[in-house]
Amino acid sequence: MDFFGIPAPLLFGQLLLGLINGAFYALLSLGLAVIFGMLNVINFTHGAQFMMGAFAAWMLLNFFGIGYWGALLLAPIIVGITGIILERLMIAKLYKLDHLYGLLLTFGIGLIIEGLFRNEFGSSGMPYRIPAELQGAWDLGFMFMPVYRGWVVVVAFFACLATWLVIEKTKIGSYLRAATENPALVQAFGINVPRMMTLTYGAGVALAAFAGVLAAPIYSVNPQMGSNLIIIVFAVVVIGGMGSILGSVLTGFGLGVIEGLTKVFYPEASSTVIFVVMAIVLLARPAGLFGRA
């Protein structure tokens, strides 16, 4: 089977890789969007927190014998709590200042965290095994699909869907949307907005850590794994529109696929295509594809 002279296994293989990368873009940009909407802070620590999720899974396994399934639950909680502490102790002090200060602070903290992990674990990376239940591959006829990769795409999709449902369809979500528009008024209705901001940050960070656990068996667990990814994720956020929940999810998956297809049809451009898209979107729609101008 051929498409435009491209063998099907190559095409679908890259499409799948694109979907997997897209899954991570979507999960990470979703967390960034939620945090930005509520706190007005562009969380540059996000990549480091993704990496911490992967490390938390690794440490849970190697120090406590807790495997993948336990880590999928515990790592987001643990890393989320570090996020809550970070928000209370430092980020919360900057809300009254320009966005730029929050950005600089979180950027600096991200670098520090990455440095600490590099000191402790080196930069070569450590393997993390795919759990027994998700090993192997399905034969789809035209290609082999590793079970774990299919799992990542599906889980990421449902995690995004669940986040979207919470924000759009629940009472807590209505507080969040309202506070994103007018935090002072929401607080004047008797809602403890500062605490909501703390919890929102914790939840966004937990989402990054969750993505980190999903990533651990695919990429090796290493201190740079977040910073490699996060640059692209910021481009995704810019393209989708800062603060748009649905936009960040669709753009995340979409750009992963575009990147995968570029690898097939014009491999030279595959590492830059997202930034080219970003430049075009910024020129045509500065608020992003889904952003409110």
Next chain:
Amino acid sequence: MAEPMLSVKGLEAWYGESHVLHGVDIHINQGEVITLLGRNGAGKTSTLRAIMGLTGRRSGSIKFNGTELVAARSDIIARAGIAYCPEERGIFASLDVTENLMLPPQIAPGGMSVEEIYTLFPNLKERARSQGTKLSGGEQQMLAIGRILRTGAKLLLLDEPSEGLAPVIVQQIGVTIRELKKRGFTVLLVEQNFRFAQTVADRHYVMDHGVVVDHVANHELAASMERLHKYLGV
């Protein structure tokens, strides 16, 4: 005589460096409807915002049912039993009408039920699923008032609910305020519309340059017109 429900003394407030209230004194008894009159920029909105904890620094005293609130955070003030309907209405675009209506949490028992609010404002029920900001100005005002009636707050701060609305709607708002009074709510109403204020209020405070400059009972209003016109600049 019993303690007033709300007693504001020497209230000063700032927005950053700019000093906007210079010692406001007002008191409201349980069950009264009081207006704050005054020209543009007199400090009416700032007074409501300062009571609600929404300005910058504040000093002086705000006693509500005996509790001092001048240093409290706005969510604590709301939970003490004061509800605020802002001049710009503050309807949320990302929430539909029902979500807007249900947003303020219940802070005490005895608030109105959603059904009672729909009876008061039948339009809202018809538009329950519409985006909040897609409503007409009058409907948005009803939504902004309606949503603070559910919470159990007994003191309502309403900032110019009649502003920019057609005369029939203003009349409907007037009916609503009298109905709220009947139900035992206490209302502090900011108004520029004299004639409207006269139809709903027990007493009027007049503000200018960030202080209260005059105080008239409603039945003296007609007789005091000349004096008041001076402050109101009409």
